[in-house]
Amino acid sequence: MTMFGIFWGTCSIVLLFAFGKGMTEAQLKSQLGLGENIAIFWPGITGKEYKGLPRGRRVRPTEKDVELIKKKSQLVNRISPEYSKWNVAIKYKNQNTVRQITGIWPEFGEMRNIIPDYGSRFINDRDMKDRRRVVFIGNLLKDDLFGDEDAVGKQILMNGMPFTVIGVMKPKKQDSSYGNRDSRKACIPASTFQAMYSNRYMNNFVAQCKPEFTMEQTRQEIYTILGEKYKFDPSDREALSVWDTTRGFAFLKTFFTAFSGFLVGIGIATLITGAIGVSNIMNVVLEERTKEIGIKMALGAKKYYIMLQFIFETLLITFFGGLFGFLFAWGVIAVFPMLQLEEFVGTPSINIWGGVMVTIVLGIVSLVAGYFPARRASNLQPVQALKLF
Secondary structure, X not given: OHHHHHHHHXXXXXXXXXXXXXXXXXXXHHXXXXXXXXXXXXXXXXXXXXXXXXXXXXXXOOHHHHHHHHHHOOOEEEEEEEEEEEEEEXXXXXXXXXXXXXXEOOHHHHHOOOOEOOOOOOOOHHHHHHOOOEEEEOHHHHHHHHOOOOOOOOEEEEOOEEEEEEEEEOXXXXXXXXXXXXXXXXEEEHHHHHHHHOOOOOOEEEEEEOOOOOHHHHHHHHHHHHHHHHOOOOOOOOOEEEEEHHHHHHHHHHHHHHHHHHHHHHHHHHHHHHHHHHHHHHHHHHHHOXXXXXXXXXXXXXXXXXXXXXXXXXXXXXXHHHHHHHHHHHHHHHHHHHHOOHHHHOOOOOOHHHHHHHHHHHHHHHHHHHHHHHHHHHOOOHHHHHHHO
């Protein structure tokens, strides 16, 4: 029973660490499905008076403003306007659907982690320059239109106009979005979108900061550049509506760091409970073997020999309990992918540092649990031990 306590404690800790790590990685990966180090900017209304101009003025950036930001900014890594049109009829042969299409720059794909599947490509500069009627589609849109058929190179009709499919998005996890999931959308060059619909204003634009800078710094620079053109206070946060995705990512990292600490606390508490059980059983063993200890000491056994014997037995119980617990947990982790539940809890994996920590804690637990009964046994006097029995 004592060995089972150590077995269950070790198994619980390994599984907690494994599933905690898998869940953390899955959630962070899903968060990055929207894009890394990006912010989405929408038109806004000024909330402050500025240089004699009243508050309440609309600020509606255009594609020219995005070009201006790209030219002047020192902190922006990539940037792209985004035009959107909903309820566009898309047809391939006898398959019909209604979806959202977006007009973007080639940089959009890298910012938003939209990766072309094998044999595909994303929109490039030549498509933009020549205003080509090419389209990049999400993987679920591809399934709806083409099924198992290869989509690249085929023509589809969007509101009756032919477009050639140049790429299909590689499936990705995406927990958040604005407008719609990337897997269900179609992307065309911004220049082609403008030629079709002649939109003066874009719906929004997406900016990505350079790795060495923060999005907060980049946002302030963008506000300064646009504030100079549209005459609004750069500190006026209402002039543009912004979704800074880095804040959500930072919150998730903090949350899962705290979550990992919580799991560590549970694991240590579980092992301490097991240590109490080991210590108790060793005290029971001491009571049962008092005569044996007295005989050994009467025949000349030293105190350290008696102490080492009890500590060795404690380490042996702990070692086999911990080993069987680890092997059982490893088996659970190996079998878990067969259940196909990765979408909900991620893919658990053995945490090396967690395993090292469990080993260290188990060693400390064994020594502490065995030391006091061992010391008590080694301090018995031979005559007293035989008399007590």
